[in-house]
């Protein structure tokens with residue numbers, strides 16, 4: 224049944240996962256026998272449907288258009304994009320296979336610039352390919368698919384581990400602000416920031432979530448609110464400009480966000496508006512936590528200024544879903560991410576534990592990189 228859908232085609236939800244892969248409550252991406260399916264996050268929560276993907280170009284387009292978004296989920300999608308291309312070419316001669324696969328890496332790498340998980344996953348797939356390059360294309364294709372599954376499975380495990388570490392930082396009764404969506408929808412499952420909330424609740428802690436709506440793409444209003452409401456986690460939605468007032472009036476006890484890339488000095492790139500939240504949290508002496516798997520830490524980049532910030536289409540700021548509410552002819556800026564300096568980050572929550580006051584030294588210790 225799943226086989227009849229072309230890349231990017233739409234269908235109603237149906238159970239088609241591989242039994243060997245872990246089943247999460249929200250299956251953001253799933254492997255369906257011979258192709259990838261991803262929830263179309265552009266239309267959540269008013270509609271819920273999966274799109275089917277069968278080659279790298281289609282997956283790259285899905286990432287660019289934000290059918291799938293969130294750093295770890297983008298990495299998983301890219302890994303499956305490589306595997307899909309390899310499977311499509313598995314009966315080709317070695318030269319055609321190699322050229323097709325090189326092109327697949329290039330097209331996927333160009334889809335979005337900020338989340339390092341995309342490049343981390345592509346590097347890992349490339350290393351896997353290099354280790355098996357002497358084998359027949361069909362064998363290589365199946366090895367690459369296994370590697371994509373491994374990246375997917377490891378991401379869920381990392382999120383569950385970091386969720387448990389982060390939950391230890393939260394207290395009964397805490398009201399915790401989050402920005403954007405760093406949930407199951409942004410990962411292979413469980414989530415990073417929302418994974419911390421899920422784990423805290425599983426431990427029996429009574430917490431409340433406050434979700435910034437996250438203009439302009441509304442990941443907070445549409446996606447975080449949807450995930451939390453689905454699971455009955457008490458959640459209050461606010462417009463982005465309300466966070467300062469809530470902090471000043473004592474209505475927020477902590478902030479937990481995800482990240483798209485952590486630089487070597489501990490600076491953090493995350494959804495536009497995160498920096499404002501961090502400055503406000505500092506001003507009000509509220510802890511500001513950043514949750515991410517180690518795959519989001521980029522030790523090759525010295526600081527936040529070196530992280531590429533994606534600029535997206537003006538239409539996202541002018542309105543939403545095809546409706547424009549801004550005045551015709553106005554100029555627009557749409558940087559999709561900003562940088563929060565390390566000094567504003569109370570702690571980084573990872574699968575290896577909690578790193579307080581992240582710094583180059585701390586990150587070297589955490590990641591096991593040499594100087």
Ligand code: MRU
Pocket residue numbers: 292293294295338402403404405406409410414415416442480481482483493494495559
């Ligand atoms: O533009 P998006 O929706 O891909 O941005 C997502 C974020 O900024 C998330 O906070 C980040 O990727 C962490 S997801 C675990």
